Amino acid sequence: MAGRPVDGEQAASSRSRPATSVDVARLAGVSRATVSHVLNDQVERFSADTVERVRRAAAELGYVPSAAGRALVMGRSDFIILVVPHTTFIRLQDVIEVLSTDIEDLGFTVVVHFVSRTKGTTSARLQHMIETLRPAGVVDLGGLSAADLAAVERAGCPVLPQAAPLGFNTWIGRLQARHLHSRGYTRLAYAFLSDERDDPYGQGRADAVAEFCADEGLAPPAHIHVSIDPEGARRALEWLLVLCGRPVAVACYNDEVALALVFAAKGGGLSVPDDVAVIGVERAAVGQVVSPRLTTVASNVPAALRHIRHSLVRTYGSPAVLDEISDPGEAFTVVIGETT
Amino acid sequence: MAGRPVDGEQAASSRSRPATSVDVARLAGVSRATVSHVLNDQVERFSADTVERVRRAAAELGYVPSAAGRALVMGRSDFIILVVPHTTFIRLQDVIEVLSTDIEDLGFTVVVHFVSRTKGTTSARLQHMIETLRPAGVVDLGGLSAADLAAVERAGCPVLPQAAPLGFNTWIGRLQARHLHSRGYTRLAYAFLSDERDDPYGQGRADAVAEFCADEGLAPPAHIHVSIDPEGARRALEWLLVLCGRPVAVACYNDEVALALVFAAKGGGLSVPDDVAVIGVERAAVGQVVSPRLTTVASNVPAALRHIRHSLVRTYGSPAVLDEISDPGEAFTVVIGETT
DNA sequence: CGTCCCCGTTGACACGTGTCACCACCCTTC
């Protein structure tokens, strides 16, 4: 309540009808055009006195420009759609919060859109959203198929990140592989989530592991698909041993997959990490609380989003430079547990 | 590509400039007013022929009414904001998908808003969103404080669910307590997540457990707060034993809390479930994959959202009745594992 | 034949904003 000295007045006026630029103009004793110019920071052509009067009036009335009016005349709205893939992200809310803050600093408003699980509905829902909202842009966290992406851009809506989309997956996969190799394992594998709809990032990481193996002269990594239940994990593990023998080291899509394999191995009388080594991704809290404690890749969310943040300021350019972190290595670190 | 026979034509027209109601009117050979009436289903006063012509023209042009234009003249938009609390929900995406479908069936568009973790920013962000978007309503999943709620309603924006908000928490807490009691335990406890910002539902469930104990003539449940790391869980468990002795049965906020306690107990040489029994909520996949397998409460998402869905159709009334499930008992079921 | 009414349709306004072109004024310069 300390923030709004004229609370009573403002509440009364905003309850009946939100203040418009006409009200601001009247109170400031200027024309509506002047209000519009001043409030959009085109102040060069106005006297300091006028600018001040307009700003005071706007503040006093609690004036907020109508998004509808703005969007109507501009041809597009001030909204940016954040497209989230259908996957279980432990840090999802952090990611959203960081990006929201950045985007709002640029003067836009974030709208989160979850990609629907049922295939095909995806594009329909998003398409409708774009046609109806006409957003200033779309930020893709990996939920968009190539077809969706083309459709969005055809509608004249810029998509971020354009270049190097999801490049951090390469980094994560490489980090997992390097750690496993540094522990002495020479036979590597990659474990996907069995339902690939929930695993938009797996392919990129598996490719990075394969690349690492090639670089180091190791055999190409085996691929297994794990479903998160005891029986599914048991079968995947069995198949893994057929493919690779022991010892084998597995880079997993996430901590859930890793835990499923760890407990399947223990349940099958195998030793972790001697027979089967496992590394996850996410540093989920559960992974650190169970026994054995999981080795995993932790992420520094703001650093990991560096590319997207850069694209944002580049695309919706603003004088404020919000970036301090330059080394991609800071974004991800291996947390050593008891499974490697 | 099978869905859009006139794809080329439509793409060409929508690339340059989205079709407006003027275009539809011209093509159908009627006035713009007629187009508006027909497309808003006020067809009683028009000839069947006219209605048909207008609809064909709209379809052919791929006409989508501009949200901006609509919102401007209506005073509010067709968006409904779904407010999600800052907590880790295993079924979050399912919840969002079910509600999105329902809301879209009613002719609205869903916009997801995550409550910010930093206290206070909450209301600011949401407030700005409401002022700028002027949504038709807000659906609260538990992220709104009393102050936020009042602020939203003061802005003239209806909030759902108005009555019995989050009533399902009572049901969940009671189910946990009843199950523990049915296993023969008489000393019950409730385990909150230690960071209460991440635990918007805990209080309601703990109250339900307390009520059950009172009904059954048991001692009031002890309350502990668990942070999801080995040391934090160990301390919480230690304190629990001081409060209750053994055996003790713990209803947990979610599967993470439950797992933390289970492994803390095992690490401390206690027997699960003989010394410490544990039941979670969520039926998270990890809980079923570790050893011992977790006893937990699984939810049928559509059934659990029954109240909200009812409120939706009641508030934004539509002839279509979308509800078939009537028994709240179908929404939640106990999945018996090895920890009770 | 005149009046009334109803059916199908439409003209015109309002919503709130951004911005282009224009204007009034004053100060300089020839």
Place this chain on the structure above:
DNA sequence: GAAGGGTGGTGACACGTGTCAACGGGGACG
């Protein structure tokens, strides 16, 4: 004193929609 140029500000249009009031016409009724 008239012409020119810069400063500070504004009038008016366009954006796309929903809806009220009105209108023409044709049939029924007195």
